[in-house]
Amino acid sequence: MTTGARVLIAPDSFKGTADAAAVARALGTGWAAVRPDDDLVLMPMADGGEGxxxxxxxxxxxxxxxxxxxxxxxxxxxxxxxxxxxxxxxxxxxxxxxxxxxxxxxxxxxxxxxxxxxxxxxxxxxxxxxxxxxxxxxxxxxxxxxxxxxxxxxxxxxxxxxxxxxxxxxxxxxxxxxxxxxxxxxxxxxxxxxxxxxxxxxxxxxxxxxxxxxxxxxxxxxxxxxxxxxxxxxxxxxxxxxxxxxxxxxxxxxxxxxxxxxxxAAVGQALGLPAAVRGASVVITGEGRFDSQSAAGKVPSLLAGLAAEAGVRALLVAGAIEPGALTAHPGWFAAAVSLTDLAGGTAAAMADPLTWLETAGSRLAGDR
The missing domain is CATH 3.90.1510.10 (Glycerate kinase, domain 2)
Structure with a gap:
């Protein structure tokens, strides 16, 4: 990806630890620390629940x-x-x-x-x-x-x-x-x-x-x-x-x-998410736990689908990633980061989620 690319950051909340806006800001801060010339578009998402x-x-x-x-x-x-x-x-x-x-x-x-x-x-x-x-x-x-x-x-x-x-x-x-x-x-x-x-x-x-x-x-x-x-x-x-x-x-x-x-999907449509994905070079999404239920209309599955349609690279950040959840959907995400893995455990990740979200953003940007 070339310098100055547009990065759409559209996560759901990490329930119980950080709302979607805070998640998006932290990921953006981490990404910008590595790639300061990129154009970051923050679009906190929700699926009808809290936030x-x-x-x-x-x-x-x-x-x-x-x-x-x-x-x-x-x-x-x-x-x-x-x-x-x-x-x-x-x-x-x-x-x-x-x-x-x-x-x-x-x-x-x-x-x-x-x-x-x-x-x-x-x-x-x-x-x-x-x-x-x-x-x-x-x-x-x-x-x-x-x-x-x-x-x-x-x-x-x-x-x-x-x-x-x-x-x-x-x-x-x-x-x-x-x-x-x-x-x-x-x-x-x-x-x-x-x-x-x-x-x-x-x-x-x-x-x-x-x-x-x-x-x-x-x-x-x-x-x-x-x-x-x-x-x-x-x-x-x-x-x-x-x-x-x-x-x-x-x-x-x-x-x-x-x-x-x-x-x-309804929230995304109302917020203009499909057009935002089409205008991006890469999209980052996430949720507190990515598991077998994430395919049933959750924010990450929506972003993965829109990104695939637009030919845009999709990246995932989650508090925890259930074993086998990613392999069940090959091709959804080009890269994925778990805060639990970064922090060395669930308790550590939940104790300071914004710091680990920044780390995740930097890790994904560095992999570019």
């Missing part, structure tokens, strides 16, 4: 954060925001309104998505004509009932009373009335998610994601049955790939009329 709002805010000129105070997943009031794009689109992220990081203690049966629905309602009141609904980082398994309730839905028990919030209340729903929901905005609502799990069963919301939210074996069985009860009351297909995202919130949003889209 999606930040990715849009950094990449879209004129994007405006709109403050909103919402009811957090544990019932406490929490400061949040949604993003207004210049074209009239509203971006609402579940992680910053009803996410697991907002909890002091995990609440597998009682955490809910009311705050997410409140932020969506705020965007609608503002007059957005399209919604991007970023799911990921969820704290709850409530099938989206909390969000739908905040939007005007009614979920009643046999005595006509509103059921308790969270997965616990799903057991008591007898009537689900969505007639009070507002109409979708003129250009629709797009659910951004990086998972393809259905709502129910061994690959469903409770079984796969419940343990991350503190659910034990008995609670997982109960939550799956309660989600099944909800599925019998709403007009969406629980088998839809992705319906299980965010504890079934995607299923609830489908019942409202929203559409599902692969999160990374």
């Amino acid at each position: 999606t709002l930040d990715a849009f805010a950094l990449a879209v000129p004129g994007a405006t954060r709109m403050p909103a105070t919402v009811t957090g997943p544990d019932g406490r009031r929490a400061p949040a925001s949604w993003l207004l794009l210049p074209d009239g689109t509203g971006v609402v992220e579940l992680a910053c309104t009803s996410g697991i990081t907002l909890l002091e203690t995990l609440r597998p049966l009682d955490a809910h998505t009311e705050g997410f629905g409140q932020a969506v309602a705020a965007a609608l009141r503002h007059g957005v004509d399209r919604l991007y609904l970023a799911l990921g980082g969820s704290s709850s398994t409530d099938g989206g009932v909390g969000a739908l309730t905040a939007l005007g839905g009614r979920f009643l028990d046999g005595d006509g009373r509103q059921v308790l919030p969270g997965g616990r209340g799903l057991a008591d729903i007898v009537t689900a009335d969505l007639s009070g929901l507002p109409p979708l905005p003129a250009r629709g609502a797009l659910i951004l998610s990086d998972v393809t799990n259905p709502l129910l069963g061994p690959a469903g919301a409770a079984a796969v994601f419940g343990p991350q939210k503190g659910a034990d074996a008995a609670e997982i069985v109960a939550l799956d049955a309660r989600l099944g009860r909800l599925a019998g009351l709403l007009g969406a297909d629980p088998a839809t790939p992705g319906a299980g995202a965010a504890g079934g919130t995607a299923f609830g949003l489908l019942a409202w009329g929203a559409r599902l889209a692969p999160g990374a």
Whole structure:
């Protein structure tokens, strides 16, 4: 590669250690230390989970954060925001309104998505004509009932009373009335998610994601049955790939009329990623762990595909690389660096990820 080449740096966040913007900056710093004349383009990415709002805010000129105070997943009031794009689109992220990081203690049966629905309602009141609904980082398994309730839905028990919030209340729903929901905005609502799990069963919301939210074996069985009860009351297909995202919130949003889209691809399209890849000489992407699931619509797989189409060299940086994950996709990346390998262990890599990301950037630039 010749001096002065354009390098596109488009990583996802390294969850739990560094957000996507910080990852991109650190990789860029490391690369520039070796190749200072290159033109670095930083485009932090997201797949619909935590950091999606930040990715849009950094990449879209004129994007405006709109403050909103919402009811957090544990019932406490929490400061949040949604993003207004210049074209009239509203971006609402579940992680910053009803996410697991907002909890002091995990609440597998009682955490809910009311705050997410409140932020969506705020965007609608503002007059957005399209919604991007970023799911990921969820704290709850409530099938989206909390969000739908905040939007005007009614979920009643046999005595006509509103059921308790969270997965616990799903057991008591007898009537689900969505007639009070507002109409979708003129250009629709797009659910951004990086998972393809259905709502129910061994690959469903409770079984796969419940343990991350503190659910034990008995609670997982109960939550799956309660989600099944909800599925019998709403007009969406629980088998839809992705319906299980965010504890079934995607299923609830489908019942409202929203559409599902692969999160990374939708975010990338909105940010102009395909054109950015075509204009680059090399692209660098990454995520916290590159493994067998990375092929299922994650940011690195998206970048690898776009780079291959454009004939551009693709490089990967990951906190850890699962054995065999790279060989399962030969040709995706011309080079790959693991922070765990650089640091000599997982603990060391996670203790100072930005330093090791700079080292990774320098290592890749030096290999040019």
